[in-house]
C-alpha cells in the first residue's frame with residue numbers, strides 16, 4: 237500500500253521504516269529541512285537501535301523516500317499518518333497546532349479517497365477536530381476517513397515493538413476504513429482491536445498513565461522498604477507473580493522521565509479537569525515522581541554530608557537506556573539539584589552526549605565511565621545502560637576519592653558491594 241508518513245520523529249520515522257519493511261511504499265514527510273537533508277544523505281536524525289539498517293535497506297529497495305511536501309506525499313497514498321509533535325503547553329495541555337496545520341494541508345491537497353491516521357499522542361476528541369478541519373478545507377468533497385491509531389512503541393526497542401506488537405488499536409467509524417486498515421496491519425499477525433475513535437484516544441492516555449502509576453506505586457513501596465530494611469526487588473518479584481499485577485514496570489528507581497509519561501500524565505490530568513471528571517489519583521503519581529528525584533538527591537547528601545564543593549560523577553544522562561533522548565530526563569533535574577547545593581558535576585552517557593551538551597550547563601562531559609569516576613567523591617548511577625552493569629568495580633574503587641556509589645537503578649547487589657568495600661546506597665534496599 238502507499239503511505240505518507242507526516243513527521244519524522246521517534247514515532248514517524250520508526251513507523252514509516254517498519255511499514256516499508258513490511259513491503260509498503262512509504263514517503264516520510266517533514267517540514268524540517270535539516271531532518272530531511274540528513275535522511276536523504278542516509279543519516280539518522282535520532283538514535284534508535286536497528287533503525288539505520290532498516291532505513292538504508294528500504295531506501296535501497298525503493299520502498300522508502302523522504303520529502304518536504306505533503307502534497308507530493310499524499311498524491312498516490314492510501315494512508316496519511318499524522319505523527320507530528322504534540323508538545324506540552326505551560327498549563328499541561330497538549331499543543332495541537334501541528335496536528336491542525338497538517339490536517340488543513342492534507343485537506344487542501346486531497347485528490348482521492350484517503351484514510352487519515354492520527355498517530356501522535358493526542359487528547360480525546362482530537363480525531364473529531366481533525367475530521368472537522370479536513371471537512372472545512374476539503375472543497376472538492378473528496379471522500380476520506382479519520383482513524384485513531386495510537387502508538388505503543390518504546391524508545392530504545394521501537395523497531396522490535398512495532399514489528400512484534402502486543403496489540404494494535406484502531407478507532408474508526410466506517411467499514412471502508414476498517415477494511416483498508418485491516419489490510420495494512422494484517423501482516424503483523426497480532427490482535428487488532430477496533431473501537432470508536434474516542435475510546436482509542438483514551439486507551440493511549442490511560443495506558444501511559446497506568447504505567448506511570450505502577451512506577452510511582454513501587455517507588456512509594458520502596459520508601460517503606462528503606463524505612464524498615466526490606467528489599468523492594470524481592471517485594472516486586474513477589475507481587476509480580478500474580479498475573480493480575482505482573483512484574484514489569486515495577487522497577488523502583490530515581491524517577492521516570494522521557495517525552496511521554498510526564499507529558500501524557502499532564503495532558504490526561506488537564507483533559508479530566510476540563511471535562512469535570514478530575515483524575516486526582518494522577519496528581520499523586522506526578523507528585524511521587526517529583527519527590528523521588530528529591531529523595532534520591534537526599535541519599536547523595538546523606539552519603540557525602542556536605543555536597544558543596546564535592547565532585548559528583550554521573551553515569552547515564554538519557555531518560556532511559558538505548559536512546560539519545562534527553563527530554564524530561566531525570567538526570568537534568570538531579571544534576572540541577574546537586575548544582576544548586578554546590579556540587580561540581582562530571583558525567584558520561586554512552587549515546588546522548590551531543591544532546592546532553594545542549595541541555596546541561598556547567599557539566600564536564602567525560603569520555604568514559606572510568607574518567608567520570610576519576611577524582612570524584614562519589615559515583616551516581618541515573619540510567620541503567622547495560623554496559624554499566626559490567627563495569628570493573630575494583631578499578632572504579634581506585635579512581636574515586638572515596639569508594640561511594642549511589643545507584644538510582646539498583647544495578648548491583650548491596651552484599652556484593654559491601655564485600656568489595658564500597659559504601660553503596662540504592663533504591664528501596666538497605667544501604668551498606
Ligand code: UGA
Nearest residue numbers: 387388389390391485486487489491492493494496555556
Ligand atoms: C512509553 C511507553 O512505555 C510506550 O508504550 C509508549 O508508546 C511511549 O511511552 C509513548 O507514549 O510514546 P518510553 O517513554 O519510550 O515509552 O519509555 P519507557 O520504557 O516506558 O520508560 C519511561 C520511563 O519510566 C523511563 O524514565 C524509565 O526509566 C522509567 N521506568 C520504567 C521506571 O522507572 N521503572 C520501570 O519499571 C519502568
